[in-house]
């Protein structure tokens with residue numbers, strides 16, 4: 691507490707003199723300006739655009755990951771089909787060789803071998819159709835990767851530009867904020883820890899209006915009219931009271 695206050699006989703919690711009160715109100719003004727600037731900084735159009743671009747970049751990364759998983763899965767399918775087609779072709783070649791080796795003379799046996807060759811050829815053809823579909827899916831996935839990569843690269847450039855634009859727009863506000871923070875530290879240095887603790891407790895809770903005044907029988911914070919006995923109690927009490935309605939710190943007029 692600063693020297694020369696007239697509250698030595700009051701309990702610590704209420705110890706605040708006129709000097710302290712005007713300094714406390716000045717501190718609150720500084721804190722309010724700091725809050726406004728922080729709000730402006732959060733709400734810059736460049737910041738909003740940047741947030742959107744970054745959200746899109748995250749979305750693209752997720753899409754790209756999903757495509758990669760699909761590509762792996764479809765590539766496995768491609769290799770499986772290619773292997774099976776290889777095996778079936780080898781089988782067909784072997785069946786052909788047997789057919790024309792001259793070792794088989796029974797027409798019935800030759801007929802059944804012909805039927806086997808036909809069946810193998812049908813399976814090869816079905817596998818080839820399937821492989822074609824798989825290749826088409828791979829192509830579509832590759833095209834998807836190219837599209838996502840192109841958009842992502844463009845977006846990365848845009849994010850850089852937006853970051854620079856945001857920083858430029860924020861520069862003035864950041865300079866002002868730095869000055870106000872120095873001023874706030876100085877103002878806090880003049881007030882007791884106890885008073886600052888009571889103020890800080892309420893600052894966030896009441897959106898920057900921790901200290902109100904008793905004016906026309908009501909608290910300027912909550913604007914609730916107080917009953918006469920409460921007004922009288924406050925008037926008889928210390929110069930800094932507490933609003934019985936909202937519990938803001940309340941400056942009582944002399």
Ligand SMILES: [Zn+2]
Nearest residue numbers: 909912933936
């Ligand atoms: Zn109030």
